[in-house]
Amino acid sequence: MVFMLIPSLSKSRAGDFYFASVGQILNLSQVCQMTLITHNSRLTAILILGHGSSVKKANNTLREVAEAVRIKGGYDIVQSAFLQFEHPNFAEAVDILAEQDVQKIIVHPYFLYMGAHVTKDLPFEIETAKKKYHNLEFILAPHLGYHEKLVEIAVERIKSVRSSEAETEKRRNGEAEKETNPFTDSPIRPFSHSQPPSQHPIEAESFRLIGEQLDESRFNAVELPIVKRLIHTTADFEYADLVRFGNGAIETGIDAISKGADIIVDVKMAEVGISRERLGKFGGEIRCFVADKDVRAEAQKNSMTKTAAGMRKALPFLDNSIVAIGNAPTALIELVRMIKDGNARPALVIGVPVGFVGAEESKDELMKLDVPYISIKGRKGGSTVAVAIVNALLMMAEIRRISELENQRISKLDFSNR
Structure with a gap:
């Protein structure tokens, strides 16, 4: 364990770690600068650690913070994690x-207080990780603690209550101004009851804006939700031109999910992004083998990547499953080889690896096969793209099931006496 001791910090020692005293908080950017991180280096990652909540939606706040840190700090890799209740854990x-x-890995505890989680649980997690990854260096950044900016935020929140009360009074008197999109100054349309009840207003507004700019006539009714989800995930309209659907991919994928198909992924990042809750309703499981010890041994023995070795280990589970590959071209190449050899027949392949080496070629080989596939032409893609496609299919399968159940209910009603 390595920790950079900053001169202005007091030596409040807990185990083998030094922590900032109250009122002496350094921000994450300062710690990163002192550890000589360059924005172009992918050798250093930031891990933002939060407590975690049993309320699933509450955990999205930490993910938003991690993404904001990545953008504002200019870091290549920022990963969120949770101590309890949510995945991924530390x-x-x-x-x-x-x-x-x-x-x-620079670990930033997104905690307000220096309690047991910061002083005991987190050091234990780091020491455990060090035993597994001997070559990884861990640097512990200070927790949030006391900061004038946090005080300002608290005051702002308190003031907002009074502002909200005033706005409510205006609405009662019919004096309220129409809400506008702060980015376009155009009126925000009221959200219809046809939207999913779990959809956040900002997400709904995002999809409305996508619909305004996208030529929806280019896609059929089952393709369009996936295209929109891709654009929403990437903020890149070019995906509408790059996405490819082959051999009845979407219908086959939805049917496979409805029958309880497993989803095989190449890396953990994809595993934690897929909605286990939705998949579990159909009886399917998410399987990822890349971190297994025997996979690492297989990769070293045969001079292959861990993702390719992981896909090879997945062979007994591939038939009638959905395979989603977003990170590793070598995993897709291995899967294509097994399909060509007649050893595997997945229900659907979502092949969207990203990169400059092998990504485009691996996807071209996939699209030559007679298996159902969803892919992205060219170098673009990634785990987030693979996850977006899978989650879109899961939502479509869930909507279809709800519709079927409702039709069954209606068909059983007796209208003879009405």
């Missing part, structure tokens, strides 16, 4: 980062 997040061959 160990799983370290596995995800280790797969990306990082050499150093």
